[in-house]
Ligand SMILES: O=C(O)C1=C[C@@H](OP(=O)(O)O)[C@@H](O)[C@H](O)C1
């Protein structure tokens with residue numbers, strides 16, 4: 001993938017945030033909507049698909065393996081597939097860009113089809129561990145060659161497995177779980193995956209919507225293979241991981257009152273909101289309802305005084321992508337926030353513990369970096385001293401987190417490169433602008 005030019009930006013206070021906005025469609029659900037539609041026989045319609053680069057990587061890969069995927073004039077997508085087992089061998093390497101979810105889920109899918117695919121990614125993705133999927137997928141009979149240390153580029157040569165497996169996962173990871181369930185889709189018999197701790201269940205919910213036989217039994221999930229998926233009309237809820245940045249912005253900037261409409265509130269995704277509420281945030285889930293098998297609500301967030309909390313390691317899975325912005329909220333709280341059990345944050349788009357510790361220190365926050373967590377001492381609601389230059393490290397969530405910190409700082413915060421934000425929330429700055437302009441009007 002060709003790296004886009006760095007986009008240096010500065011963020012400074014512009015008053016309070018007010019009004020109602022929407023965020024992009026949930027990224028996790030969007031990946032799955034494209035994949036499962038492409039594996040159903042016939043035409044599915046997807047509304048509210050994420051417009052970020054990560055989901056575009058999934059769509060490009062599924063097209064390269066035979067699916068027809070088109071965006072209509074109304075913004076909805078139509079996806080036509082030829083069924084589980086029908087994937088074609090891609091002619092060129094599959095470029096996964098910056099997206100771990102695309103890579104790991106598609107490695108699982110290719111592993112149980114008689115095709116060969118090469119997976120490549122950008123500099124960030126090429127540093128991330130792939131053995132967590134390569135090792136169990138070799139057990140089903142796939143040949144997988146990774147680069148040194150279990151990294152990309154990787155070649156997956158799949159087969160239709162003869163027998164189903166029971167997989168006991170070593171890391172609590174929805175990507176690993178989903179990769180193994182996807183491999184199970186084209187395996188005769190019942191594949192079982194046992195989770196060490198519950199992780200986001202979007203694959204299970206959506207596979208069931210598409211007509212697969214899938215059930216949960218305690219920590220085990222079982223899927224019957226040789227599944228026939230039926231095309232669906234999927235409505236993707238707004239992404240709670242994108243809404244998180246706006247929710248924290250509204251919580252820390254005095255005078256703010258923001259509503260984020262149509263946000264997914266799957267309990268495996270709302271850990272940040274629970275943590276913020278425990279810190280004293282004013283957050284209401286209004287008008288709760290269900291869309292395509294996923295719970296949704298409008299989130300109303302008003303400024304409130306925050307206090308530090310101790311977050312137990314069990315809290316991690318339900319807010320795994322939200323720690324960068326949680327640390328920003330902690331920087332404005334009264335008192336200290338302590339976190340542990342976050343070793344997984346070191347293998348995301350960047351080492352998020354190191355990136356946040358370094359960046360927070362550069363803008364005047366007292367922070368201690370431990371092996372698997374941070375301790376953040378808050379300002380008690382006072383603006384941060386700010387200044388400094390933040391390195392986004394090719395990580396959208398680091399870039400957006402420090403942009404929000406800049407909205408309540410004495411000196412503007414500079415971020416060396418906002419371009420990674422395109423992967424998940426292309427309209428991030430425009431959305432912030434609209435909330436700040438409404439407040440100024
Ligand atoms: O399954 C998914 O869609 C995701 C799972 C999580 O990764 P892990 O499975 O590595 O925890 C999360 O960090 C990622 O953004 C999306």
Ligand SMILES: C=C(OP(=O)(O)O)C(=O)O
Nearest residue numbers: 098099100101102321348
């Ligand atoms: C970790 C993330 O995504 P992925 O693993 O798909 O790159 C993220 O979006 O924060």
